Amino acid sequence: MKLRTSATSPYARKVWIVAFETGLADRIEAVPTNVWDPATDVIHDNPLGKVPALIADGGEAIYDSPVICEYLDSLHDGQKLVPPAGGARWTQKRLEALGDGILDALLAKRVETMMRPEDKRWPVWIERQEAAAARGLAQLEDEVAGWGDTFLIGQIAVVAVLGYLDFRFPDLDWRARYPALAAWYAVLSQRPSVAATVPVA
Amino acid sequence: MKLRTSATSPYARKVWIVAFETGLADRIEAVPTNVWDPATDVIHDNPLGKVPALIADGGEAIYDSPVICEYLDSLHDGQKLVPPAGGARWTQKRLEALGDGILDALLAKRVETMMRPEDKRWPVWIERQEAAAARGLAQLEDEVAGWGDTFLIGQIAVVAVLGYLDFRFPDLDWRARYPALAAWYAVLSQRPSVAATVPVA
Numbered sequence: 436m437k438l439r440t441s442a443t444s445p446y447a448r449k450v451w452i453v454a455f456e457t458g459l460a461d462r463i464e465a466v467p468t469n470v471w472d473p474a475t476d477v478i479h480d481n482p483l484g485k486v487p488a489l490i491a492d493g494g495e496a497i498y499d500s501p502v503i504c505e506y507l508d509s510l511h512d513g514q515k516l517v518p519p520a521g522g523a524r525w526t527q528k529r530l531e532a533l534g535d536g537i538l539d540a541l542l543a544k545r546v547e548t549m550m551r552p553e554d555k556r557w558p559v560w561i562e563r564q565e566a567a568a569a570r571g572l573a574q575l576e577d578e579v580a581g582w583g584d585t586f587l588i589g590q591i592a593v594v595a596v597l598g599y600l601d602f603r604f605p606d607l608d609w610r611a612r613y614p615a616l617a618a619w620y621a622v623l624s625q626r627p628s629v630a631a632t633v634p635v636a
Numbered sequence: 637m638k639l640r641t642s643a644t645s646p647y648a649r650k651v652w653i654v655a656f657e658t659g660l661a662d663r664i665e666a667v668p669t670n671v672w673d674p675a676t677d678v679i680h681d682n683p684l685g686k687v688p689a690l691i692a693d694g695g696e697a698i699y700d701s702p703v704i705c706e707y708l709d710s711l712h713d714g715q716k717l718v719p720p721a722g723g724a725r726w727t728q729k730r731l732e733a734l735g736d737g738i739l740d741a742l743l744a745k746r747v748e749t750m751m752r753p754e755d756k757r758w759p760v761w762i763e764r765q766e767a768a769a770a771r772g773l774a775q776l777e778d779e780v781a782g783w784g785d786t787f788l789i790g791q792i793a794v795v796a797v798l799g800y801l802d803f804r805f806p807d808l809d810w811r812a813r814y815p816a817l818a819a820w821y822a823v824l825s826q827r828p829s830v831a832a833t834v835p836v837a
Contacts, residue, residue, distance in 0.1 A: 450736070453738055478771055479682065480694055482734070482768070482771035482772045482774070482775045483737040483738070483771070484767075484768050484771070485737070491726075495723075495726065495727070495730075496730065497726050497729075497730050498730060498733050498734075498737075499733040499736075499737065501702070501733075502726065502729040502730060502733055505729075506726055509721070520710070521694075524698065525692075525698050525703065525707055526696070528698075528703040528706070529696075529697065529698050529699060529703060532699050532700040532701075532702075532703055533683070535700075536684040536686070536699075536700065537684070538716050540684070546761075551758050551761070552758065554755075554756075555755075555756045555757065555758045556756065557752050557753065557756045560747075561753070565686075567683070567684050567685050570679055570683035570684070570685070571683045573683070574683045624693065
């Protein structure tokens with residue numbers, strides 16, 4: 436398999452954590468991809484122009500990140516990271532969607548405050564993204580005590596969120612605002628799949 | 637069940653089409669929700685502030701739209717709209733992600749060109765969204781001949797895309813650019829679940 440990926444993408448990080456947790460990382464060839472390069476050829480694999488995009492051994496392209504994660508999870512016989520059915524499935528898929536949605540808001544804020552020309556920034560939009568991310572993080576802070584040692588696709592998405600905050604918003608001081616999440620992340624950061632996938636510029 | 641929904645949301649439309657196709661629509665109470673209302677209480681069910689969000693009979697909130705669609709599909713014994721396993725599953729989930737990604741680009745373009753103050757619009761961003769949507773639609777145009785009579789979650793997402801183009805971008809004349817999709821949609825538009833869910837302002 437080939438994976439269109441980027442060392443800065445939190446969505447791609449989810450896929451790599453799944454790959455490491457399931458023992459599949461060695462079967463995946465990373466294809467570093469800069470989606471902001473006007474000449475990027477990622478559009479041949481994903482017309483949306485985004486990473487991650489997986490090219491399966493049969494040549495079929497698979498995206499977006501929730502679909503890739505579940506596809507990889509179908510390729511091994513160990514403990515499933517995406518529960519196959521029942522209440523645990525919807526709890527985990529909802530948590531993954533919450534993590535991905537927080538990331539969407541953080542990325543929208545980053546585009547608005549870092550990439551867009553200064554005179555074209557719209558404070559209303561920045562505040563909307565900040566509010567969505569803050570509500571999402573507050574929800575995670577409420578839920579984290581109930582996770583125990585569970586480390587499935589939902590928690591993997593949360594790791595991607597918290598790592599992205601450290602990477603792109605170091606001034607936010609999220610640990611002071613969300614101390615229970617901070618304590619959880621301090622433990623999880625030791626996990627090999629998490630430590631091996633810290634974003635780098 | 638309750639569904640936070642909007643008659644203008646293409647993502648909510650996917651959920652309703654699934655509900656009608658699976659015979660579950662009568663079990664769902666619609667809660668009309670305007671996510672742009674500053675006082676919206678949708679954030680109590682979905683901290684991301686988006687629709688659709690489903691509140692299951694047990695009280696648990698479920699989102700985003702791919703998760704809700706698959707949850708509903710787990711509640712009936714008829715033909716599954718999200719294939720449970722195998723190649724068909726990844727083909728359909730990838731097609732759904734492509735449809736949702738085209739919608740994301742179209743919505744981003746709409747926010748930029750209709751909601752954002754005129755002096756704060758960034759042509760680079762508008763062109764980026766237009767290019768992503770156009771590449772995605774060209775991919776659908778290439779694929780549509782292979783679908784035959786298949787009407788599963790991927791095709792449902794495509795219906796949401798094409799209906800959204802009619803609803804929000806009537807000047808785009810997408811039928812002239814994508815004639816195979818137009819012919820497919822003309823047939824599908826007769827389907828009761830599609831006809832019952834046409835967006836209204």
